Amino acid sequence: MRSREEIIAWFNAARERKEAWARRMKAQWAEERRQQKEAADKHYYDLEWE
Amino acid sequence: MNALDANRINVNSPYKVWTDGEVMHFTTDNDINYAVDFDYDSNPYFTAYWLNLTNESGKPSPGDAKIPRTVICIIEEFFRVNPDIMLYMCSTAKGQQAQRARLFLRWFNGYEQQQKYVIKAYDVKSTDAEGKPTKDYVALIIQRTNPQLDEIIARFDSEIAMFNDFKP
Numbered sequence: 001m002r003s004r005e006e007i008i009a010w011f012n013a014a015r016e017r018k019e020a021w022a023r024r025m026k027a028q029w030a031e032e033r034r035q036q037k038e039a040a041d042k043h044y045y046d047l048e049w050e
Numbered sequence: 051m052n053a054l055d056a057n058r059i060n061v062n063s064p065y066k067v068w069t070d071g072e073v074m075h076f077t078t079d080n081d082i083n084y085a086v087d088f089d090y091d092s093n094p095y096f097t098a099y100w101l102n103l104t105n106e107s108g109k110p111s112p113g114d115a116k117i118p119r120t121v122i123c124i125i126e127e128f129f130r131v132n133p134d135i136m137l138y139m140c141s142t143a144k145g146q147q148a149q150r151a152r153l154f155l156r157w158f159n160g161y162e163q164q165q166k167y168v169i170k171a172y173d174v175k176s177t178d179a180e181g182k183p184t185k186d187y188v189a190l191i192i193q194r195t196n197p198q199l200d201e202i203i204a205r206f207d208s209e210i211a212m213f214n215d216f217k218p
Contacts (some may be wrong), residue, residue: 002094007213010092011176011186014100014139017089022104025073025085029106032083 051088051099052131054124063123064116074124078114082106086124091137096202098135101125101191118157129167129193135202136191151187158191168192170203172210 002010054074059067065076074086083106091098103121128136140150151171158169174186190206192199 001209001212004213007209008176011139011174011188013092014089014137015186018100018102018139021087021089021102025104026106029083 051090054127054131058130059123059127062126063120065120067120067124076120078117080114084117084120086121088128088132088136091135095205096135096198098137099128099132101128101136101138103138122157125191133193133196135196138189138191140187151189154189158189166194168194168199168203170206172206173214174210175214 054069056067056069056074059074063076065078067074067076069075072087076084076086078084085102085104087102088099089102091100125136138154140154155169155171158164158167168191170190172188172190174188176184176186188210190203192202196202
């Protein structure tokens with residue numbers, strides 16, 4: 001049977017991996033939203049101001 | 051881990067699921083992105099994977115019954131190709147792990163094929179990486195057909211009991 005310290009390390013490693021993965025996903029979605037907005041607004045950037 | 055087949059998931063899933071090769075994705079009617087992933091567990095006894103589930107908003111969508119049904123379809127596909135153990139730990143974000151645990155268990159208990167699985171929920175009194183006391187909610191999900199079912203449950207029961215009974 002694992003010791004208490006080994007189980008604490010097991011939980012903490014699992015929690016840290018889970019939280020790091022969630023942060024990566026949120027960063028990916030934020031970047032996707034930024035690109036979507038940029039694409040949606042592109043016609044404004046293409047206007048020529050004379 | 052054997053790869054999940056999004057086409058099979060989509061046979062019954064209310065939301066269309068797609069994969070980027072690692073993570074399963076779906077988007078709700080309210081345009082909220084969800085991601086589901088399975089992460090190999092390091093326990094020395096059995097092959098197991100942690101279920102990771104997150105959404106873009108970080109908020110629950112209690113009125114959307116399609117979300118749990120989609121997640122259940124993904125879990126079904128996981129067990130179809132990986133006859134192993136699934137572990138789920140509720141996020142400690144905003145201290146709402148107890149509510150998340152109840153929600154997850156309700157999803158699973160409402161599942162019409164729950165007779166196929168044993169689900170054991172544990173409250174684990176622990177300390178985080180900074181040494182602060184914390185309470186984790188961990189669920190163990192196993193197919194009833196798993197030949198090591200009794201051994202797996204006995205192992206986790208005894209370790210969690212030993213852990214929670216510890217008096218510093």
